[in-house]
Amino acid sequence: MVLGAGCSIEQPTGLPSGATAARELHRLLTADGVLAAGDVHDPSDLSALADAVFAKTGSQRDLVQRFLDAYNLKRANANDGYLLVAAMLAEQVLASVVTLNFDLALVDALVNLGIGTDVAVIEKPADLPHQKLINIYYLHGSANAEDPDEWVLRTAALQHEWANTWQPIVAIRVLAAPVVVFAGLGTPVAVLIESTKLLKSAIPNATVYQVDVVPKADSRFAQELAITDGAYIQSGWRDFMQDLATRLMIEHRQQLANAANQKVQDDGLAPEDLTTSLDRLHELGLVTSGRIRAQWLLTSSAYCRATPDHHRLVADLLLAVATVARLSGTQAVIVEDSVIEFHRDNRVLAACLLSSGRGHRGRPSIEALIEQQRRRYRARAVSISGAIVGGTSEWGAVSTPPADVVRGDVANDIVLGHAPLPLHHIAELRANPHTIQQVVR
Numbered sequence: 486m487v488l489g490a491g492c493s494i495e496q497p498t499g500l501p502s503g504a505t506a507a508r509e510l511h512r513l514l515t516a517d518g519v520l521a522a523g524d525v526h527d528p529s530d531l532s533a534l535a536d537a538v539f540a541k542t543g544s545q546r547d548l549v550q551r552f553l554d555a556y557n558l559k560r561a562n563a564n565d566g567y568l569l570v571a572a573m574l575a576e577q578v579l580a581s582v583v584t585l586n587f588d589l590a591l592v593d594a595l596v597n598l599g600i601g602t603d604v605a606v607i608e609k610p611a612d613l614p615h616q617k618l619i620n621i622y623y624l625h626g627s628a629n630a631e632d633p634d635e636w637v638l639r640t641a642a643l644q645h646e647w648a649n650t651w652q653p654i655v656a657i658r659v660l661a662a663p664v665v666v667f668a669g670l671g672t673p674v675a676v677l678i679e680s681t682k683l684l685k686s687a688i689p690n691a692t693v694y695q696v697d698v699v700p701k702a703d704s705r706f707a708q709e710l711a712i713t714d715g716a717y718i719q720s721g722w723r724d725f726m727q728d729l730a731t732r733l734m735i736e737h738r739q740q741l742a743n744a745a746n747q748k749v750q751d752d753g754l755a756p757e758d759l760t761t762s763l764d765r766l767h768e769l770g771l772v773t774s775g776r777i778r779a780q781w782l783l784t785s786s787a788y789c790r791a792t793p794d795h796h797r798l799v800a801d802l803l804l805a806v807a808t809v810a811r812l813s814g815t816q817a818v819i820v821e822d823s824v825i826e827f828h829r830d831n832r833v834l835a836a837c838l839l840s841s842g843r844g845h846r847g848r849p850s851i852e853a854l855i856e857q858q859r860r861r862y863r864a865r866a867v868s869i870s871g872a873i874v875g876g877t878s879e880w881g882a883v884s885t886p887p888a889d890v891v892r893g894d895v896a897n898d899i900v901l902g903h904a905p906l907p908l909h910h911i912a913e914l915r916a917n918p919h920t921i922q923q924v925v926r
Contacts, residue, residue: 486570487684488584488591489677491669491697492722497562498590503672504529510551514538519547532675535638549633558587558628563594565772566669569726572771574619575600575790578733583622585670585680587636589629591621598772599779599786609635610650624651624680640676647683668696669722673705685710694718696725730771737774737791738767744793745800754915757807759800765819773821780823781839783846783854798841801875805911806839809873812918813925826867827925835925836867838906841876848880852908859906871924875911 493500501509511528514520525537538548552558563571571594573579584591595601605617608627625637637643665688667681685693694716701707701717718725742763749756766774772788779789781802789795806825810817815827815834827835838858842851855872862869874880909924 486579486582487665487667487670487681488570488582488586489667489669490586490671492566492584493561493564493586493588493590494669494671495564495566495721495723498564498567498588500556500558500561500588500590503531503674503677506552506556507531507534507672507674509555510534510548513551513555514547517547529672530674531672532638532640532677535676536640539639544634545636545638546633548638549636552587553628556588559589561588561590561593563590563597564723566722566726567591567594568597568772569730571595571598571600571604572775572788573729573733574604574621575775575788576733576771577619577790579619581620581622583624583684585625585677587623587625587628589627595621598775598788600788610646613650613654622651622654624684625676638676640679643676643679643683663691664694665691666694666696667706667710668725670695670697670706673709678705678709681706682709692716696720696722698722727770734767734771734774737796738763740791740793741766741796741800741803744796745804748797748800748804754804755808757804757811759803759807762803762806762817762819769819769821777819777821777823780858782841782843783851783858794843798843798876801911802839802841802873805873805875805914808918809914809921809924812921815925822862822865824862824865824867824869825873833867835870836865837909837924838869838872840872840874842874842878844876845878846876847878848908851877852905855906855908869906871907871909873909873911873914873924877910880910880912 490503494502507529511520511525511534515522520537520541524541525533527533535545535548539545567590570579570582570591574582575598582591592606595604603619605615605620607613607616607620608623608629626635630636637646670677670681693710693712695707695710695712696718697704697706698719698721700719701712701714707717742759745759748754769777775788775790778791778795778799779786782789782795782798806817810827813827815829818826818828820826825837825839826833838855840851840855851874859869907923909920913920
């Protein structure tokens, strides 16, 4: 996937188009005497502006510094489209991303989802030795560049960087995927047009699509890339990424249903109807469902990818929740904050955390992690009443010491607020349905 400036326009990233930014930077450079009236043939063309500044000063420094001062490039917040890109990188359904932007909104998305260690961010050719399986490439450099002349704003600079460093990497590592999408390319300035043409020439065997908000007839990029009518998708950045995410969620839903059916068959469990829960996870979308999965599986990251093992663990939890709901005559509702609420007659009777030891955690470890999680819900309107636990290496009787070794378990501690949370193991609930009364009173 190749991303352009149009991807950073949507809020909360909120950066201007290339043409708007170029006009404002031209105004500042002219006002400060760096450029004179008439030095730039088209003040809305960022490449032309960079050429003029370089011709006058022998450097891009004056332009880049004003760019950084005028716009929040380093601290740009990720919009929904960028968060979905980060989630798809984590899911490994996107092989790599090439961005033509300087802002760090995409990096912010990685940080937001806690997947920064799984994806390499290649901000300049010198970073290429640090590539991983999944990578983000800043083809034009990033706002982190210490040398303003590392920014690729001029076509001449692009040609040099491409021939000497980027071309073999882009052709072999980045765009070897069978499908490549150019999205939100933005203002058709010279350096961007040249970038897209070079990228297109490096992927002769791939199916190429372009996504943009303007009609194809109005897109110069579509003309330069020779995009066919069938390969042009007129759509906003966020809407397009949501459509891709929805298609992936359809697959996740089916895989989770299959895992639940297999669990019922393998363990001889009573079949449960998971339709409502599966529909709810689909409705919540890729990013939120990944966050919920991370909470349920007690991972250290904010987002957890959907693997076959993770589907099996989540299916086990959902089957237990369905059993509790069926035998208690309640409706189980997955809330966006990952809590399971049990409703009856428009009342919330219980609010539980779901927790899986992923097959290797025992009771002490799980108790500690649940207590850490629980602190996030202190201000919740409906208090957490317990936790449903599965996927443990061992369970047994309570063996952990009280929260306070001097005072014991304090029910109304002003700091911690609660006594240890009641934990209900899936195996116990299935073995003795009467214990379900302890979950939903």
